Amino acid sequence: MKGAVFVKVVRDQMARRPCMLCVALLLTCALILALTLTCSRANSVVALARPPGRFLSPSVPVVDLFLGQQDQVEKLMEASDVNVLFYYAPWCAHSIAAREHIQQVALHLAKQVQFVAVNCWWYQGKCRKQHAFYQYPVLHVYYRRFGPIHYKGPLLAEYVETFIRRVFTPLTYLPSHSALHNFLSHHEQGVVGFFDFNSSPQPPGYLTFLLSALHVLRKDPQGVVRFGVVTNRKVAASMWVTADQSVYLHRRFNSSLVFPCSERNFTPENICNWVFENKESVITWIQPIGEKSHALEAELRKGPALLVFLPQSPFSTSQGLSEVVDVALRYHSCLSDSVSFSLWSPSGSVLSEPRCCKSMHISTNANTDSKVCEVCVRSERDLEMIPDRFLHRTLPSVLPICSNTQRSYSTHNRYTACCRTLTHRLHPLQEEGGITGLNCLTNKTLRFYALDSRLAWTLAQRLGAAGNHTTHSHTPNFTTIVNLRDDTHYVMEDTGIEALERFIVNFSAPYSPLHRHLVGVAEAPPTQSLIQEVTTQSFKAIVMDTERDVVLFYYTGWCGFCTVLNHVLLRLAQLFQGNSAFIVARVNVGLNDLPWEFMVDRIPTFLFFPRHRKHMSVKFPENTRITLPNLVRFILNHSSSSPQGEAGPKALLKAEFRTLQGEVLSLQRARERLSEQLAALWRENRRLAMHTQELMSHNAELQEQSMRLETLYQEKSQQLTEAVKRLQELADASEDLLNENSLLKVLLAMLREKGSGGRAGGQSWDEDRWNKTHGPDVVREDGKQDVS
Numbered sequence: 001m002k003g004a005v006f007v008k009v010v011r012d013q014m015a016r017r018p019c020m021l022c023v024a025l026l027l028t029c030a031l032i033l034a035l036t037l038t039c040s041r042a043n044s045v046v047a048l049a050r051p052p053g054r055f056l057s058p059s060v061p062v063v064d065l066f067l068g069q070q071d072q073v074e075k076l077m078e079a080s081d082v083n084v085l086f087y088y089a090p091w092c093a094h095s096i097a098a099r100e101h102i103q104q105v106a107l108h109l110a111k112q113v114q115f116v117a118v119n120c121w122w123y124q125g126k127c128r129k130q131h132a133f134y135q136y137p138v139l140h141v142y143y144r145r146f147g148p149i150h151y152k153g154p155l156l157a158e159y160v161e162t163f164i165r166r167v168f169t170p171l172t173y174l175p176s177h178s179a180l181h182n183f184l185s186h187h188e189q190g191v192v193g194f195f196d197f198n199s200s201p202q203p204p205g206y207l208t209f210l211l212s213a214l215h216v217l218r219k220d221p222q223g224v225v226r227f228g229v230v231t232n233r234k235v236a237a238s239m240w241v242t243a244d245q246s247v248y249l250h251r252r253f254n255s256s257l258v259f260p261c262s263e264r265n266f267t268p269e270n271i272c273n274w275v276f277e278n279k280e281s282v283i284t285w286i287q288p289i290g291e292k293s294h295a296l297e298a299e300l301r302k303g304p305a306l307l308v309f310l311p312q313s314p315f316s317t318s319q320g321l322s323e324v325v326d327v328a329l330r331y332h333s334c335l336s337d338s339v340s341f342s343l344w345s346p347s348g349s350v351l352s353e354p355r356c357c358k359s360m361h362i363s364t365n366a367n368t369d370s371k372v373c374e375v376c377v378r379s380e381r382d383l384e385m386i387p388d389r390f391l392h393r394t395l396p397s398v399l400p401i402c403s404n405t406q407r408s409y410s411t412h413n414r415y416t417a418c419c420r421t422l423t424h425r426l427h428p429l430q431e432e433g434g435i436t437g438l439n440c441l442t443n444k445t446l447r448f449y450a451l452d453s454r455l456a457w458t459l460a461q462r463l464g465a466a467g468n469h470t471t472h473s474h475t476p477n478f479t480t481i482v483n484l485r486d487d488t489h490y491v492m493e494d495t496g497i498e499a500l501e502r503f504i505v506n507f508s509a510p511y512s513p514l515h516r517h518l519v520g521v522a523e524a525p526p527t528q529s530l531i532q533e534v535t536t537q538s539f540k541a542i543v544m545d546t547e548r549d550v551v552l553f554y555y556t557g558w559c560g561f562c563t564v565l566n567h568v569l570l571r572l573a574q575l576f577q578g579n580s581a582f583i584v585a586r587v588n589v590g591l592n593d594l595p596w597e598f599m600v601d602r603i604p605t606f607l608f609f610p611r612h613r614k615h616m617s618v619k620f621p622e623n624t625r626i627t628l629p630n631l632v633r634f635i636l637n638h639s640s641s642s643p644q645g646e647a648g649p650k651a652l653l654k655a656e657f658r659t660l661q662g663e664v665l666s667l668q669r670a671r672e673r674l675s676e677q678l679a680a681l682w683r684e685n686r687r688l689a690m691h692t693q694e695l696m697s698h699n700a701e702l703q704e705q706s707m708r709l710e711t712l713y714q715e716k717s718q719q720l721t722e723a724v725k726r727l728q729e730l731a732d733a734s735e736d737l738l739n740e741n742s743l744l745k746v747l748l749a750m751l752r753e754k755g756s757g758g759r760a761g762g763q764s765w766d767e768d769r770w771n772k773t774h775g776p777d778v779v780r781e782d783g784k785q786d787v788s
Contacts, residue, residue, distance in 0.1 A: 049123070051067070052066045052067065052090055052119055052122050053066060054066050055088060055090055055095075055099065055117060055119060056099060056102070056103060056117055057103060060103040060106050060107065061106050061107070061110040061115065062086075062102070062103065062106045062115040062116070062117050063076060063114075063115070063116045063117065064117045064119075065116065065117065065118045065119065065125075065127075066090075066117075066119045066122070067119065067122055067124070067125050068118060068119050068120060068121075068122040068124070068125015068126055068127040068128055069118075069125065069126065069127075070118065070125065070126040070127040070130050070131075071126055073085065073116060073118065076114065076116055077114075077116075077142060077145075079114065080113070080114035081143065081144050081168070082112060082113045082114070082141070082142065082143055082144075082164070082167065082168040083113070083114050083115075083116060083141070083142040083147075084106075084113055084114070084115045084116070084139065084140070084141050084142075084164060085116050085117075085118060085139070085140040085141075085142070085148070086098075086102050086115065086116070086117040086118070086137060086138075086139055087117075087118050087120040087127065087131065087133060087136065087137060087138040087139075087140070088117060088118070088119060088120065088121075088136055088137045089119070089120065089121035089136040089137075090119060090121065091121070092121075092136040092137065094135075094136060094137060094155070095136050095137040097155070098137050098155040100157075101155055101156055101157040101160060102115070102117070102155075102160070104157040105157050105160050105161045105164065108161060109161065109164060109165075112168055113164055113168065120133060120136070120138075121136070137155070138150070139151040139155070139160070141163070141164060141167045143167050143168060143170070143214055146211065146214050147218075149167060149214065149217060149218045149221070150218070150221065151163050151221055152221045153221055153222060153287050154287055154455055158313055158314050159287075159314055161314075162223075162314035163221060163223070166217060166223050167214070167217060170210060170213035170214055170217060170227055171193075171209075171210060171213055171227050171228065171229045172226065172227065172228040172229070173228070173229055173231075174192065174228045174229065174230050174235065175231070175232060175235070176232075176235065177235055177238060180192070180228070180230065180235055180238065180239070183226070183228050184250045186226070187281075187282050187283050187321070187322075187325040187328075188223070188224055188225065188226050188281075189224055189225045189226065189249075189250075189275075189279045189280070189281060190225075190226055190228065190249075190250045191213075191216075191225060191226070191227050191228070191247065191248070191249055191250075191275055192227075192228045192229070192230055192239060192241075192247075192248045192250065193205075193206075193209040193227070193228070193229050193230070193245075193246065193247045193248070194229075194230045194231075194233075194236040194239075194241050194243075194244065194245075194246045194248070195209070195229065195230075195231060195244065195245060196231065196233065196244045197231045198231075203244065203245065204245060205245035205266055206229075208266055208267065208268055208271070209227070209229070209247065209271070211268035212227075212247075212268040212269075212271035212272050212275075213227035214268075215268045215269065215271075215272040216272050216275060216276075219272060219276065220276075222285055222287060224279075224281060224284070224285070225275055225276075225279060239256075241258060245261075245266070246258055246259070247259035247271060249274075249275060249278055249279065251278070251279075251280050252280065252282065252329065252332070253280055253332050254280065257278055259271060259274055282325055282328045282329055282332070282448065283308075283321075283324060283325050283328050283448040283449065283450050284299065284447070284448065284449050284450070285449075285450050285451075286299060286449050286450070286451050286456075287451075287452065287455065296449075296459075299447070299449060300482055300484040301484060302447060303445050303446075303447060303483075303485070304445070304446050304447070304481060304482070304483045304485075304507070305446070305447045305448075305449050305481070305482050305483075305484075306446055306447065306448050306449065306479070306480075306481050306504070307449050307451060307463070307479070307480050307481070307482060308321075308324050308448070308449070308450050308451070308477075308478075308479050309451050309452075309453040309456060309457065309460045309465070309477060309478040309479070310324075310450060310451075310452070310453055310477055311452065311453050311454055311477075312450070312452045312453075312454075321450060323497050323500075324448065324450065324500070326497075327497060327500055327501060327504070328448040331446065331448075331504060446481070446504065446507070446508065453476070453477065453478065460478045460480075462519070463478075463480050463482070463489060463491070463517075463519075464480065464489075464491045464517045464519060465478040465480075465491075477495065478491075479491075479492040479500065479503070480492065480517070481503070481507050481514075488516045488517075489516070489517055490503075490507060490514045490515070490516065490517055491517040516593075516595075516596075517593075518536045518592075518593035518594065518595070519536070519591075519592070519593045520535050520536025520537060520591065520592040520593060521535055521536075521588075521591045521592060530570065530573035530574060530577060530584065531553075531569060531570065531573050531584050531585065531586055532583055532584065532585040532586075533585070533586060533587075534552065534585045534586065534587040534592070535587070535592050536592040536593055536594065539587070539592075539594060539598070542583065542585055543585065543598075543609055543614075544609070544614050545583075545611070546611055546612055546614060547581070547611055548580075548581055548582065548583050548611050549581060549582045549583070549608070549609070549610050549611050549635075549639060550582075550583045550584075550585055550608070550609040551572070551582075551583070551584050551585070551606060551607075551608050551609075551631075551635065552585050552586065552587060552606070552607045552608075552609065553565075553569050553584075553585070553586035553587070553604065553605075553606055554586075554587060554589050554600050554603050554604060554605040554606075554607070555586060555587075555588060555589070555603055555604050556588060556589055556590035556603055557588065557590055557591075558590065559603050559604060561604060562603060562604045565604055565626055568626060568627065568628050568631065569584065569586065571628050572584055572628060572631055572632070575628075575632070575660065581611070589603065598617075600619070602622070604626070605619065605620065606619070606620035606626070606631065606634075607619055607620070608620070608634065608635055608638055608639075610638060610639055618634075618638045620634055621634075628660070629660070629661075629664065632657050632660060633657075636657060
């Protein structure tokens with residue numbers, strides 16, 4: 001009420017004074033604008049990140065730019081020829097794990113290399129603004145302003161140190177024949193450059209050759225290709241290189257090459273591309289960085305691969321690896337001569353022996369002889385440069401019998417096909433007396449790969465290796481052949497070079513005697529479950545039991561529909577519970593390999609193996625719904641009675657099927673009754689929902705009416721309070737009047753007493769009038785009656 005009166009007064013004032021209305025409106029708008037700006041301002045509720053601290057130890061010779069000062073990196077790189085930049089993130093687990101290895105390498109190479117660590121995660125640093133790395137840590141190496149050379153290998157101290165040493169010494173000096181021979185005999189690819197330093201302090205092209213080595217190292221951080229330098233003209237002549245500024249690419253299986261300066265420009269990029277276009281490798285090192293590395297998968301897709309897991313150290317050459325390399329050389333060679341003789345002749349010349357690039361094993365039948373055709377490769381230039389004494393000594397058994405020149409090949413090279421007859425009673429490799437020329441004698445090409453068992457032992461265990469490695473020095477060896485195309489692999493049980501040769505020979509035979517290695521989980525102890533769990537080891541004992549009918553369920557852990565069918569399988573097992581002639585089993589094909597004849601092409605799948613007829617296993621139809629009645633009908637149709645005339649599984653299945661049909665009928669009736677009850681409940685629920693909605697609306701109306709009554713009650717209470725207040729004021733005024741009347745009565749009484757005498761003598765007309773009006777008790781001050 002008071003608010004309404006105040007608004008009415010203000011409105012009347014505004015009507016009389018329009019200028020006051022404008023001022024009030026302006027002030028109101030200004031107040032609203034100020035409140036809007038104040039309330040819309042977002043308060044900072046996230047605390048600012050604390051400045052990072054030093055990531056590496058202060059005692060290590062590493063410049064730690066923990067604030068991401070990328071601008072200082074350029075200044076620091078000017079002070080050293082070789083710089084290593086370690087970009088890290090303080091929170092990254094890989095950066096934390098690599099920190100100790102980087103510090104260890106920095107202590108070893110502090111005199112030759114400058115190490116700089118940059119925090120590239122600090123948001124205020126320039127490194128974060130200039131680089132956008134997708135993972136941490138990142139290791140870059142610079143050699144005299146050349147770079148960056150990105151290291152992609154394992155972040156272990158010995159691997160990182162080996163890589164850095166190859167960067168600041170990209171070229172190997174070869175002063176003698178023996179040094180050249182050792183360099184070219186190594187399993188890594190060798191590139192040799194000849195530069196005559198006697199003619200000038202720095203021959204032309206030497207710097208280009210040096211940069212080409214760095215380019216190759218950037219393209220191949222694992223260092224598969226090595227670069228060497230020859231300064232002696234006599235040593236270079238052993239490679240048939242006489243011209244200065246020549247680059248020689250040594251190859252073992254094909255003719256070695258010299259960089260064609262007349263066809264390509266002598267630039268680091270062209271030399272690098274030329275090397276990778278023509279290089280060949282005997283054994284390839286694979287360094288899987290993580291469990292999901294794609295490096296191994298890309299190599300396995302090229303064909304069958306021999307994987308050798310050895311505990312290797314980049315600082316030393318293992319004897320075990322040298323033996324494997326020797327086997328690989330003899331495997332790819334088509335000659336029966338020793339590998340060392342084919343690489344280094346008695347005259348001191350590095351020669352390229354004739355190699356086979358393709359062969360085909362021709363087998364007819366078991367009662368006739370078989371033939372092996374080999375395609376030999378020899379360029380005309382190499383034949384002309386081979387000395388006559390060496391040519392007649394080594395090639396008379398090869399060149400005279402070669403015939404059938406292949407016209408489809410290039411005319412610049414001489415290709416001949418050499419065919420010979422081999423007896424079927426003896427394997428060609430055994431007849432030759434070793435694995436020499438194995439690649440040429442069969443149509444299988446086997447690639448050799450080496451892996452550090454300390455880094456990839458988890459992969460070895462998945463492929464069938466036994467044992468765990470606790471220390472680096474006690475890591476066992478493991479050898480396997482993986483054929484990704486056939487999805488098979490074979491494990492070598494024995495150890496030694498002879499076992500390795502026999503393992504390769506058996507794999508390359510036309511009818512390999514090797515048995516496929518089946519990966520399976522360890523066999524669990526028997527349980528009291530109704531469903532028998534089958535593994536790789538227990539498959540034949542359980543499923544191939546000729547005295548029992550077996551229903552086998554194929555499933556995997558990642559198959560969601562297989563989980564849905566578990567209740568069907570369990571119900572089937574309960575149906576045949578107590579029947580010793582029938583087994584319900586399942587196998588997890590994601591963890592257990594089975595022989596090819598027992599594998600399936602899709603999951604989930606049910607296979608029925610009847611007793612006495614295991615070779616006549618039947619697959620549950622794919623276009624049929626997998627239900628319990630359908631499974632029982634499927635088993636009933638493909639089972640037979642026992643040969644002894646006893647009640648076989650067919651009669652038992654018929655009786656159980658009738659019982660099952662009765663149970664199914666009862667279940668259907670129960671389902672119908674349940675459906676009717678559910679329909680009645682649904683209708684009742686619907687009615688209750690509508691009644692609840694009506695009650696809610698009525699309740700809302702009652703609440704609204706209650707609010708109105710509450711408001712009316714407050715108004716009446718306020719009015720009653722004001723009435724009581726006014727009555728109190730009237731009572732107070734009446735009491736004051738009574739007090740005054742009493743006082744007047746007292747005064748009149750006093751006046752009567754005083755004026756009683758005068759009244760007796762005679763009163764005037766005025767006094768009589770006073771008495772009539774006010775009574776005889778009111779007397780004036782002079783003793784007379786007050787007429788006024």
